[in-house]
Amino acid sequence: VEATARALDPIELARDNWMRAGWDDSADGMALVTSIMRVQQVLLGRIDDLLKPFGLTFARFEVLMLLQFSRTGGLPVGKIGEHLQVHPASVTNAVSRLEDAGLVRRRPSPSDGRSVIASITADGRDLVVRAAARLNDDVFSGVPLAGGRQRDVYDRLREWRASFGDFA
Amino acid sequence: VEATARALDPIELARDNWMRAGWDDSADGMALVTSIMRVQQVLLGRIDDLLKPFGLTFARFEVLMLLQFSRTGGLPVGKIGEHLQVHPASVTNAVSRLEDAGLVRRRPSPSDGRSVIASITADGRDLVVRAAARLNDDVFSGVPLAGGRQRDVYDRLREWRASFGDFA
DNA sequence: GAAGATTGAGAGTTCAATCTTC
DNA sequence: GAAGATTGAACTCTCAATCTTC
Numbered sequence: 441v442e443a444t445a446r447a448l449d450p451i452e453l454a455r456d457n458w459m460r461a462g463w464d465d466s467a468d469g470m471a472l473v474t475s476i477m478r479v480q481q482v483l484l485g486r487i488d489d490l491l492k493p494f495g496l497t498f499a500r501f502e503v504l505m506l507l508q509f510s511r512t513g514g515l516p517v518g519k520i521g522e523h524l525q526v527h528p529a530s531v532t533n534a535v536s537r538l539e540d541a542g543l544v545r546r547r548p549s550p551s552d553g554r555s556v557i558a559s560i561t562a563d564g565r566d567l568v569v570r571a572a573a574r575l576n577d578d579v580f581s582g583v584p585l586a587g588g589r590q591r592d593v594y595d596r597l598r599e600w601r602a603s604f605g606d607f608a
Numbered sequence: 609v610e611a612t613a614r615a616l617d618p619i620e621l622a623r624d625n626w627m628r629a630g631w632d633d634s635a636d637g638m639a640l641v642t643s644i645m646r647v648q649q650v651l652l653g654r655i656d657d658l659l660k661p662f663g664l665t666f667a668r669f670e671v672l673m674l675l676q677f678s679r680t681g682g683l684p685v686g687k688i689g690e691h692l693q694v695h696p697a698s699v700t701n702a703v704s705r706l707e708d709a710g711l712v713r714r715r716p717s718p719s720d721g722r723s724v725i726a727s728i729t730a731d732g733r734d735l736v737v738r739a740a741a742r743l744n745d746d747v748f749s750g751v752p753l754a755g756g757r758q759r760d761v762y763d764r765l766r767e768w769r770a771s772f773g774d775f776a
Numbered sequence: 777g778a779a780g781a782t783t784g785a786g787a788g789t790t791c792a793a794t795c796t797t798c
Numbered sequence: 799g800a801a802g803a804t805t806g807a808a809c810t811c812t813c814a815a816t817c818t819t820c
Contacts, residue, residue: 449766449769451766451769453677454673466743466745466748468751468758468762469744469749469750469751472761472762473747473751475762475765475766476648476765477648477652477666478693478769478774479765479768479769479772483645484645499788505622509621509622516803517804518801523618525650527789527790528803529804529805530788530789532803532804533788549802552798554796554801554802554803555797555803572629575638576638577634579641580634580635580637581633581634583636583640583768584771585764585767585768590636590637590640592764594639594640594643596757596761597644598617598643599752600647600751600752600753601617601647604650607616607618684780684781686779686780686781696780696781696782697782697783697811697813698810698811698812700783701809701810701811702810717780721818721819722818722820724780724782779818779819780820781819782815782817783814783817784816785812785813785814787811788811789809789810791809792807792808793804793806793807794803795805796803797800797802798799798801
């Protein structure tokens with residue numbers, strides 16, 4: 441049963457092919473990296489579907505959430521990109537959409553004329569809380585790994601991120 | 609040390625904020641899902657950078673690899689999309705690019721006039737092997753988790769994928 | 777009429793170039 | 799001259815519509 445089940449899994453097949461090609465010491469890494477890609481792809485699809493009724497994408501949701509949790513409700517565009525590790529142009533785009541929807545307001549920084557502060561509005565706060573509740577109920581609280589395992593995987597991924605220099 | 613290190617990690621910060629908001633039973637799931645997103649993002653960036661000298665993206669590399677490992681070196685466009693779980697339009701795009709580069713050839717199926725078979729060329733086989741060697745050396749063999757842990761995480765992700773109905 | 781593949785529109789991302797302010 | 803932000807070009811992905819063949 442186990443053997444046939446594995447055989448039908450595209451990633452297991454790829455792993456077998458890697459071994460057969462003599463790439464033994466890369467096969468597990470390849471399978472792991474490919475698994476990350478697949479899980480991410482499915483999760484992002486689900487999340488974006490769930491957020492669609494709110495007029496949000498996951499990228500915009502992350503921006504809104506970051507502002508929601510910030511001390512003053514506002515952050516320079518550049519800082520947003522740093523925290524979320526995305527290109528400044530992507531932040532500009534996301535903030536523009538959020539601004540069009542009345543969820544965020546743009547203001548020039550009082551202290552630095554080059555900088556632009558994006559601040560969450562009351563509507564934005566309301567919406568992001570409702571959207572978060574939806575994701576909590578339908579995705580985050582339902583990760584199909586027993587509690588301990590969940591923490592295990594999280595800690596391993598955290599090691600991995602650390603190796604990227606992802607945080608200090 | 610541990611506490612300060614965690615505090616500087618954006619995902620740990622988000623997790624703390626989730627707890628503070630009273631979303632205790634979703635906080636771990638949120639942190640795990642967000643970690644997947646971040647790791648995927650960094651990995652994909654690295655992989656695409658490494659493949660750029662070969663004129664490939666990861667999506668095109670996956671198509672080429674799938675054909676390389678297929679019995680006859682050719683597959684219908686639809687089957688490629690199934691294995692890789694991507695939209696038919698994406699496959700059409702990838703195959704067109706690969707064809708322009710002389711790495712793949714398109715031919716109508718002899719048995720079904722609706723179907724198009726994409727077949728890897730000799731140039732394609734040569735290139736994909738060299739590209740795979742590069743990814744093996746610089747990414748797959750260097751996953752910074754001890755051997756046993758790597759397998760652990762892989763197995764957990766496999767459970768997760770199974771819950772998606774990702775394979776039979 | 778349904779399946780396989782392609783096309784064009786719409787949205788998002790990255791990169792290089794530009795503009796303003798330090 | 800360098801940093802912060804924006805703009806336009808190029809690319810990829812998804813979705814709906816279309817075309818051909820079953």
